[in-house]
Amino acid sequence: MTLLEKIQSKTARVGVVGLGYVGLPLAVEKAKAGFYVTGFDIQQDKCDKVNRGENYIGDVVPEELTQLVKSGRLKATTDFDEVERCDVVALCVPTPLDHFKQPDLTFVTACAGEVAKRAHRQMLVILESTTYPGTTEEVLKPIFEAQGLKVGEDIHLAFSPERVDPGNARYKTKNTPKVVGGCTQTCTELARTLYETVLDAPVCVVSSPKEAEMTKILENTFRIVNCALANEMAVICHKMGINVWEVIDAAATKPFGFVPFYPGPGVGGHCIPIDPYYLTWKARAYDYHTRLIEMAGDINDDMPAYVVRRLQDLLNDREKPLKGTSVLLLGLAYKGDIEDLRESPALKVWDELEAKGAKVFYHDPYCPTVKRPQGTESSQALTENLLRRTDAVVVTTAHRCNVDYDLVLRESTLVLDTKNIVVKMATSAESLRGKLHIL
Numbered sequence: 001m002t003l004l005e006k007i008q009s010k011t012a013r014v015g016v017v018g019l020g021y022v023g024l025p026l027a028v029e030k031a032k033a034g035f036y037v038t039g040f041d042i043q044q045d046k047c048d049k050v051n052r053g054e055n056y057i058g059d060v061v062p063e064e065l066t067q068l069v070k071s072g073r074l075k076a077t078t079d080f081d082e083v084e085r086c087d088v089v090a091l092c093v094p095t096p097l098d099h100f101k102q103p104d105l106t107f108v109t110a111c112a113g114e115v116a117k118r119a120h121r122q123m124l125v126i127l128e129s130t131t132y133p134g135t136t137e138e139v140l141k142p143i144f145e146a147q148g149l150k151v152g153e154d155i156h157l158a159f160s161p162e163r164v165d166p167g168n169a170r171y172k173t174k175n176t177p178k179v180v181g182g183c184t185q186t187c188t189e190l191a192r193t194l195y196e197t198v199l200d201a202p203v204c205v206v207s208s209p210k211e212a213e214m215t216k217i218l219e220n221t222f223r224i225v226n227c228a229l230a231n232e233m234a235v236i237c238h239k240m241g242i243n244v245w246e247v248i249d250a251a252a253t254k255p256f257g258f259v260p261f262y263p264g265p266g267v268g269g270h271c272i273p274i275d276p277y278y279l280t281w282k283a284r285a286y287d288y289h290t291r292l293i294e295m296a297g298d299i300n301d302d303m304p305a306y307v308v309r310r311l312q313d314l315l316n317d318r319e320k321p322l323k324g325t326s327v328l329l330l331g332l333a334y335k336g337d338i339e340d341l342r343e344s345p346a347l348k349v350w351d352e353l354e355a356k357g358a359k360v361f362y363h364d365p366y367c368p369t370v371k372r373p374q375g376t377e378s379s380q381a382l383t384e385n386l387l388r389r390t391d392a393v394v395v396t397t398a399h400r401c402n403v404d405y406d407l408v409l410r411e412s413t414l415v416l417d418t419k420n421i422v423v424k425m426a427t428s429a430e431s432l433r434g435k436l437h438i439l
Helices: 003-009 023-032 044-051 062-071 080-085 106-118 135-145 185-198 209-240 244-251 275-284 291-317 345-355 384-388 405-411
Strands: 013-017 036-040 074-077 088-091 123-127 155-159 178-182 203-205 326-330 359-363 369-372 375-378 392-395 415-417 436-438
Touching (some): 013 080, 106 123, 123 185, 155 209, 178 185, 185 203, 291 345, 345 359, 384 405
Parallel strands (some): 013 088, 326 359, 326 392
Antiparallel strands (some): 155 178, 369 375
C-alpha cells in the first residue's frame, strides 16, 4: 500500500512532535479523524497527563481527549524511537526569538534531527512551526537528506503553518482553513490529502514551502502593523481629548475598506510579537530593511511604558507619587478568558511599574500563579478590602468572565482601563464619578 493510500484509508500511523498549544489540538483532531496518533514531547509531565487523559490546553475538549486515550487512538511518549513506526510526522515545536530578536531554530533542528535519524522511506514530514521563508528547504531538507533520504522520492517534506488562536470560540483547529506547500508536487499532494482527511475546512495549496511560510508571516505582520496603528491612534487621541474607542467603532461601521483593531498595553501571545521579526531577519539577507514592520514593533513595544506614564500622570493629579504606590493589575494573560501568559504585555507593565518603585500585585482568575524574577507570585482574591487598600487598578486583560467589574468600580479610587472592558461589563454608573479612565 502506498503512503497516499494509507492516508486516504486512515491506516497511516501519525506522530506529532510537541504537545503544546499547537501540537495537542492537532493530535486530538487527527485521532478523532480515525488515525492512530502518537504524541512526542521532551517533557515527561505532559506525556503523563495525556496518557491519563488529563487536558492542559484550553482549546481541547477534555472529554474528547479522555475518550481518545481510552480507545487507544492517542498516546504520548518521550521515546523518539517510536518515530520509526510512524508514516506521517508533524513538527509543532516552539520557534522563539533570541535576545537580539533573531530566529532561534534550536527546537526545530533538534526535533528534525531526532526524526531524521529514525525516518524511513515513504514517510511524510510536515513542519507547522512558524518560521522564516526558506526554513523547510534550506534547514530541514538537508537534515533528512544527510541520512541518505532524497526528499520527494524517498521521503516527503512540506510546510503547513499553524493558525491557532487560543480562546477563539468560533475557529478551532478543526474548522480553520489550512495552507500547505511541499518541496515537490507529490509532497504537496500528500500533505493536502492528510489535512483534507482530518479537517472540516478548505485546504489552500501553494507552490512551495516558501509561499506557505510567507503566508503565515504576512498574516501576523498584518496584525502587528494594524495593532501599532491602533496604539498610535490611542496616544494621539488622548492628547487631543478624543475617545479612540468610539472612533474605531464608528469607523468599523463602514462595510468596506476598514478592519477594526484596538489599542492596548502592548501585544502578546505566540505570534504577533515574534513572527514578523523572522521576516525582518531574513530580509537582511536580501539587502532590504523592513522599515514599516520594525517601526510597528517599536510602537507596540513602547505601550507598556506608555501605560505607566498615563498612570503616573493620573496619580500626579491626585498628588500621589508612583513610587511606593500600591497598584493592582487586573489580568495577566495576554488576551481575555484564557490562561496563556506568553509574551503578555501585562508582565511588561509590571516590570515598568516595579522599576519606578510601585508595589505591584495582581488578580487573574485564569492565572493563579506566575513566576517572577524574585519568585512565584499568586493571584490575589478580588475583595472589597483588597480594592480599598489599593491606590490604583490597571486593567491589563479584557476578561469577560469571572471578574466583578461593578465591585472594581465601586471600591476602587482610581481605575485605568487599557482594554475598554469595564464600561462594557459593569452595570453600575460608578464610572461617572471620574475614577475610571481609558487608554
